[in-house]
Amino acid sequence: xxxxxTWLVLDRLGLTESGVCIINDVTxxxxxxxxxxxxxxxxxxxxxxxxxxxxLRPSDGCQHWPQAFTQGMVFQRPVMLRTxxxxxxxxxxxxxxxxxxxxxxxxxxxxxxxxxxxxxDRPARRLSGGEQxxxxxxxxxxxxPQVLFLDEPTASLDPASxxxxxxxxxxxxxSGTRIVMTTHNLGQARRIAEEVIFIDSGRVLEQSPVExxxxxxxxxxxxxxxxxxTP
Amino acid sequence: xxxxxxxLVLAGxxxxxxxxxxxxxxxxxxxxxxxxxLIACLIGMPLGALLAVGRFPGRRALIVLFNGLMGLPPVxxxxxxxxxxxxxxxxxxxxxxxxxxxxxxxxxxxxxxxxAALARQTIEDEWREYREQLRSLGASRLRSAMxxxxxxxxxxxxxxxxxxxxxxxxxxxxxIVGGNIDGVTxxxxxxxxxxxxxxxxxxxxxxxxxLIAVVLAVNTAAFVLRQWAEKRWG
Numbered sequence: 001x002x003x004x005x006t007w008l009v010l011d012r013l014g015l016t017e018s019g020v021c022i023i024n025d026v027t028x029x030x031x032x033x034x035x036x037x038x039x040x041x042x043x044x045x046x047x048x049x050x051x052x053x054x055x056l057r058p059s060d061g062c063q064h065w066p067q068a069f070t071q072g073m074v075f076q077r078p079v080m081l082r083t084x085x086x087x088x089x090x091x092x093x094x095x096x097x098x099x100x101x102x103x104x105x106x107x108x109x110x111x112x113x114x115x116x117x118x119x120x121d122r123p124a125r126r127l128s129g130g131e132q133x134x135x136x137x138x139x140x141x142x143x144x145p146q147v148l149f150l151d152e153p154t155a156s157l158d159p160a161s162x163x164x165x166x167x168x169x170x171x172x173x174x175s176g177t178r179i180v181m182t183t184h185n186l187g188q189a190r191r192i193a194e195e196v197i198f199i200d201s202g203r204v205l206e207q208s209p210v211e212x213x214x215x216x217x218x219x220x221x222x223x224x225x226x227x228x229x230t231p
Numbered sequence: 232x233x234x235x236x237x238x239l240v241l242a243g244x245x246x247x248x249x250x251x252x253x254x255x256x257x258x259x260x261x262x263x264x265x266x267x268x269l270i271a272c273l274i275g276m277p278l279g280a281l282l283a284v285g286r287f288p289g290r291r292a293l294i295v296l297f298n299g300l301m302g303l304p305p306v307x308x309x310x311x312x313x314x315x316x317x318x319x320x321x322x323x324x325x326x327x328x329x330x331x332x333x334x335x336x337x338x339x340x341x342x343x344x345x346x347a348a349l350a351r352q353t354i355e356d357e358w359r360e361y362r363e364q365l366r367s368l369g370a371s372r373l374r375s376a377m378x379x380x381x382x383x384x385x386x387x388x389x390x391x392x393x394x395x396x397x398x399x400x401x402x403x404x405x406x407i408v409g410g411n412i413d414g415v416t417x418x419x420x421x422x423x424x425x426x427x428x429x430x431x432x433x434x435x436x437x438x439x440x441x442l443i444a445v446v447l448a449v450n451t452a453a454f455v456l457r458q459w460a461e462k463r464w465g
Binding site: 050053055071072073075079080081082083091092095096123124125126139143 | 360361363364366367368369370374378382384385463464465
């Protein structure tokens with residue numbers, strides 16, 4: 001079903017937590033460069049993303065990466081260490097064993113790419129929410145992951161910051177990193193994604209190219225979702 | 232009430248005249264308890280972080296044990312360390328009994344559980360917030376524990392302070408392993424106990440007031456430092 005070469009296969013994936021089924025029998029192939037996971041609140045979007053990234057272990061089924069890809073993730077609420085913005089970006093590189101000189105250089109470059117070279121030496125936790133999210137993007141981007149997962153990256157941001165974060169996500173994608181993001185912002189999904197995965201109650205109901213999904217959704221639940229969410 | 236007033240005056244006089252014996256007693260108290268706190272932090276905080284972040288058999292049992300050991304009776308710790316350090320004990324050959332070093336050891340044993348248990352609580356709260364991000368970046372559990380120790384350094388002052396407060400205020404352990412020898416192992420609390428039993432209540436009370444003032448001063452300094460740090464780093 002994917003557009004490009006398949007890089008992730010989920011096979012009958014399921015997650016049940018204390019008797020509640022959160023992800024139910026999900027089978028899909030991800031091959032697009034930019035994928036948006038859409039669905040109503042509580043559909044299991046974030047959980048599916050965490051399963052893909054390996055933060056959660058499935059209780060059923062399995063996932064298969066045809067090639068081993070390096071991965072990163074950016075969360076809805078950025079987690080900043082109590083140090084400078086630059087040191088936050090460097091931290092990820094340090095964990096990968098990058099030497100101090102290259103580390104500094106790559107971190108500075110990443111901050112430049114997200115438009116924040118001026119705040120490098122500021123304490124990260126004192127930055128605004130939008131700036132913190134951009135530092136989190138720089139931290140993930142500096143590692144040059146082959147896949148970047150984003151969980152509602154603009155949900156807690158104001159419109160201006162959201163636009164900036166969107167711009168950065170598009171640039172990350174343009175640099176060759178595959179993007180998988182959850183969002184409840186339909187405009188954003190349409191602007192960024194090539195492919196949409198629509199889930200409801202833990203099941204994947206539809207996987208379509210983005211234009212097709214927004215103009216001719218196949219599944220009745222997807223049609224209803226689009227009608228309700230479109231202003 | 233009269234006695235307290237007399238003591239206040241006496242305490243003021245002792246401080247104002249810079250009484251040398253008093254200064255030596257206060258200094259030794261601080262030296263012993265600060266050393267014990269420092270060592271207890273070096274042992275207890277990493278221990279607390281591992282208890283918070285680690286996954287190994289017996290972890291829960293250890294957490295319960297450390298929580299329970301927070302209430303260790305100082306006299307019992309003193310007795311155990313006494314047995315270890317006494318001439319016939321396993322550490323007897325070092326000749327540490329009735330020295331400040333013995334007092335530092337006893338207080339360290341007394342407060343390691345306090346520091347570890349409180350540090351575990353602090354780090355566990357941080358871990359909840361950071362866990363997914365650190366795992367996503369590829370940090371091992373050990374690495375995460377180290378990161379959280381550094382990141383939680385301002386909140387961790389509370390566990391260090393609790394340990395210090397316990398150490399400087401206890402009398403049983405230092406009395407047993409130090410022996411309250413004048414000019415050698417006499418600290419504020421043992422002096423207070425001694426002067427009280429001798430009936431010199433004003434002097435005992437004056438020392439008590441100085442002890443309280445010292446504890447308040449240390450806590451205030453730590454509080455101000457933490458406020459500043461949190462304002463700076465968030």
